[in-house]
Amino acid sequence: MQRINFKKFNSVGYFCLGASAVYCLIFIIYSFYWLISPYPNEYREFANIDITRMFLEGKNPYDAVNIPPFFYVYGFVVPLLTSWLYSLISFTHIDLLLFQRFIALFGTILCGWISAKEVKNQTNSIVYAFLTFSITLIVGWSMGLCVALPNTLGVFVMLLTLYKAKRIKTITDICEVSFLTILSFFIKQYFVIVCVPVFIWLLFRSKKQALYYTLFSIFCFICAASFINYLYPAFFSIAIVHHLAVASHSLSHLIKQLAITGLFYFPLLLLFLLIEYNRYKNISGKVIISFNLRKDRNSPLIKLSEMPDIYAISVCVYFIVILRL
Known part of the structure; x- marks a missing residue:
């Protein structure tokens, strides 16, 4: 483990450490606040507890006979995983709601860990990695830090997918990324x-890798969907058809959500724009883009003067998706 050499720090380094400490303190305080709440905070928490109890009792919550009155509208992976883990420690008599919140808390910490790991790899700075870890915890808190929902574990799987995709070298790596992609759907549908x-x-890297990723992902989803539809007959009706049937669109609600999201994430978005601006400004005066339509499958389909960052692409894609959702 790398030691922090405080003697080499400048004012920016000390500021980052101080901000990280404050963020971690806020995280601990609000974690405690969420964990001690004895009742479900909303309908979705109640539905999550309900379906987890059904798994614990050996019932199939997606069988027409056992469908609960309150639908659990997300994927089954987290409740099923929680029920299995809870059965291993049932002798402790810990409350199921509290245990599920601990799982959500653990998911937030995992998100912080993988984010810090990526920043450490890119900057070789343990200070920036620690700042990234603490900021990720605060972002997790804003999204319902310790709520018994699949949010945090789902975000971790998404981050892990991006992390693994950036390091693809072999076909096995592509298969692994495809598996994680499909897994994200069965955690929370739109995380796919x-x-x-x-x-x-991958289009900026290799046409062959992009094609293999697409084919493996489709194959993985078809296999998983066939097996799950046999095992849980009502799952897709609840997880997809029900979602589409009750979806509504409100411009005022959209504006309100964008305002709240924008105010909270504005510093991070500004930092992202500044980093990307400086990154491409230092390359050359122009950003050259071209398309390679030759039959050479190992070459990229789209060429840039510098390979774009997968996380930068993700920010742009997710912003467009947020506008739609």
Whole structure:
């Protein structure tokens, strides 16, 4: 483990450490606040507890006989995983709601860990990695840090997908990224959108890799969907058809959500824009883009003067998706 040499720090380094400490303190305080709440905070928490209990009792919540009155509208992976883990520690008599919130908390910490790991690899700075970790915790808190929902574990799988995609070298790596992509769907349906930035980024790298990723992902989804439809007959009706049937669109609600999201994430978005601006400004006076339509499958389809960052592509894609959702 790398030691922090405080003697080499400048004012920016000390500021980053101070901000990280404050963020971590806020995270701990709000974690405690969420964990001690004895009741479900909303309908979705109640539905999550309900379906997890059904898994614990050996029932199939997606069988027409057992469908609960309150639909759990997300994927089954997190409740199923939670029920299995809870059965291993049932002798402790810990409350199921509290345990599920601990799982959500752990997911937030995993998100912070993988984000810090990527920043450490890029900057070789443990200070920036620590700042990234603490900022990720705060972002997790804003999204319902310790709520019994699949949000945080789903975001971790998305980040892990991007992290692995950036390091693709072999066909086995592509298969692994495809598996993680499809897994994200069965955690929380619209998290499968991670496939878009991965596919776009691979077009800048290799046409063959982009094609293999698409084919493996489709194959993986068809196999998983066939097996799950047999095992859980009502799953897709609840997870997809029900979602589309009750979806509504309100311009005022959109504006309100964008305002709240924009105010909270504005510093991060500004930082992202400044980093990308400086990155491409230092390359050359112009950003040259071209398309390679030759039959050479190992070459990229789209060429830039510098390979774009997969996380930058993700930010752009997710912003467009947020406007639609």
